[in-house]
Amino acid sequence: MKKIYSLIFLALFLAAGSAVAQKQLYFGLQGTVMSTLITNQNNYGYPDMDYKITFGGAGNANIGFDFNKHIGLLLQVGYGTLGQRFTDLINDTTITRNIKLNYLQIPIMFKYRSGGAVARFYVMAGPQFDFLLSAKQTYYKNDASFNDEVFNPKLNKLVKISEETITDRFTSYDIFARLDLGVDITIVKNLFINTGLSLAYGLTDINATDWRMNNSAGNYNPSHNAAVGFNVGINYCLDFSKAK
Numbered sequence: 239m240k241k242i243y244s245l246i247f248l249a250l251f252l253a254a255g256s257a258v259a260q261k262q263l264y265f266g267l268q269g270t271v272m273s274t275l276i277t278n279q280n281n282y283g284y285p286d287m288d289y290k291i292t293f294g295g296a297g298n299a300n301i302g303f304d305f306n307k308h309i310g311l312l313l314q315v316g317y318g319t320l321g322q323r324f325t326d327l328i329n330d331t332t333i334t335r336n337i338k339l340n341y342l343q344i345p346i347m348f349k350y351r352s353g354g355a356v357a358r359f360y361v362m363a364g365p366q367f368d369f370l371l372s373a374k375q376t377y378y379k380n381d382a383s384f385n386d387e388v389f390n391p392k393l394n395k396l397v398k399i400s401e402e403t404i405t406d407r408f409t410s411y412d413i414f415a416r417l418d419l420g421v422d423i424t425i426v427k428n429l430f431i432n433t434g435l436s437l438a439y440g441l442t443d444i445n446a447t448d449w450r451m452n453n454s455a456g457n458y459n460p461s462h463n464a465a466v467g468f469n470v471g472i473n474y475c476l477d478f479s480k481a482k
Contacts, residue, residue: 261304261305261306261307261477262303262304262310262475262476262477263301263302263303263304263475263476264301264302264304264430264473264474264475264476265299265300265301265302265473265474266299266300266471266472266473266474267297267298267299267300267471267472268297268298268299268300268314268316268432268469268470268471268472269295269296269297269469269470269471270295270296270297270298270318270436270467270468270469270470271293271295271467271468272293272294272295272296272318272320272436272465272466272467272468273291273292273293273294273465273466273467274292274293274294274319274320274321274322274463274464274465275289275292275322275463275464275465276320276321276322276337276444276461276462276463276464277461277462277464278459278460278461278462279322279324279461280407280445280449280450280451280453280461281324281335281399281453281454282388282390282397282399282449282451283388283451283452283453283454284388284399284454285326285328285453285454286453286454287324287325287326287333287335288324288325288326289322289323289324290323290324290325291323292321292322292323294318294319294320294321294338294465295318295319296316296317296318296319296343296467297316297317297318298314298315298316298317298318298343298345299314299315299316300312300313300314300315300471300473301313302349302473307353308350308351308352308353309348309349309350310348310349310350310351311346311347311348311349312345312346312347312348312349312362313344313345313346313347314343314344314345314347315342315343315344316342316343317340317341317342317343317371318340318341318343318368319338319339319340319341320338320339320341320368320463320465321336321337321338321339322336322337323335323336323337324336331379331380332379332380332381333377333378333379334376334377334378334381335375335376335377335378336375336376336377337373337374337375337404338373338374338375339370339372339373339408339444339463340370340371340372340373341368341369341370341371341412342368342369342371343366343367343368343369344366344367344368344369345364345365345366345367345414345416346364346365346366346367347362347363347364347416347418348362348363348364349361349362350362351422355424356423356424357421357422357423357424358421358422358423359420359421360418360419360420360421360422360432360434361417361418361419362416362417362418362419363416363417363418364416365413365414365415365416366413366414366415366416366438367411367412367413367414368411368412368413368414368440368463369410369411370405370408370409370410370411370412372403372405373403373404373405373407373408374402374403374404374405375400375401375402375404376402377399377400378400383400384400385398385400386398386399386400387399388451390448390449390451391451392447392448392449392450392451393448406446406449407445407446407449408444408445408446408449409442409443409444409445409446411442412440412441412442412444412463413440413441413442414438414439414440414441414463415438415439415441416436416437416438417436417437417438418434418435418436418437418469419434419435420432420433420434420435420469421433421434422473428474428475428476428477429472429473429474429475430472430473430475431470431471431472431473432469432470432471432472432473433468433469433470433471434468434469435466435467435468435469436465436466436467436468436469437465437466438463438464438465438466438467439462439463439464440462440463440464441462442462443460443461443462444461444462444463445460445461
């Protein structure tokens with residue numbers, strides 16, 4: 239965890255130093271609609287269920303520094319909801335499960351964009367640090383709650399698989415590799431909007447150590463977050479290129 243904070247502070251320091259000598263500072267707000275995924279579902283020894291299309295969202299504030307007309311650094315701080323929906327029909331019983339993971343999200347993105355007076359295409363890449371705020375699930379049989387228990391060998395006790403609040407079953411943070419593609423469009427002087435796509439994949443196993451339970455086949459596979467999002471934002475910029 240200390241290494242993560244050190245990397246964030248280092249990026250802020252380098253960006254701030256560059257902004258003094260150059261060029262353009264901008265800040266704004268951005269919203270994202272996402273299709274989210276949790277790979278290798280952890281169903282606590284129960285059979286895996288079919289995946290359903292799942293949507294999430296994020297909102298953040300951002301601050302960016304352009305070192306020159308093409309190269310820059312963008313820092314965002316915001317809130318995002320990830321997760322996964324499952325459903326299946328087993329022995330004439332309809333089982334549904336919906337996991338929602340709420341994160342504080344801090345992407346640090348290195349940005350390259352084309353030149354252009356009005357429209358500038360960009361590509362951004364970098365790490366995104368997600369800190370878990372809460373995790374909840376709805377887990378129903380035929381649209382009704384149930385109280386099935388399974389034995390968790392790591393905790394050495396029976397646990398209720400359909401518990402609603404499951405924050406303790408996930409790790410406190412995740413690290414993503416993220417890639418963004420899009421366009422910045424100037425509306426009026428010093429004001430521009432951005433729109434584009436985000437691709438993000440979590441590099442760590444999000445299951446807490448005490449909840450890494452084998453599936454019904456007797457194997458354990460690590461679970462990872464993933465998301466594809468559509469971004470829309472608005473930014474105000476301060477141009478320092480003529481400052482002396």
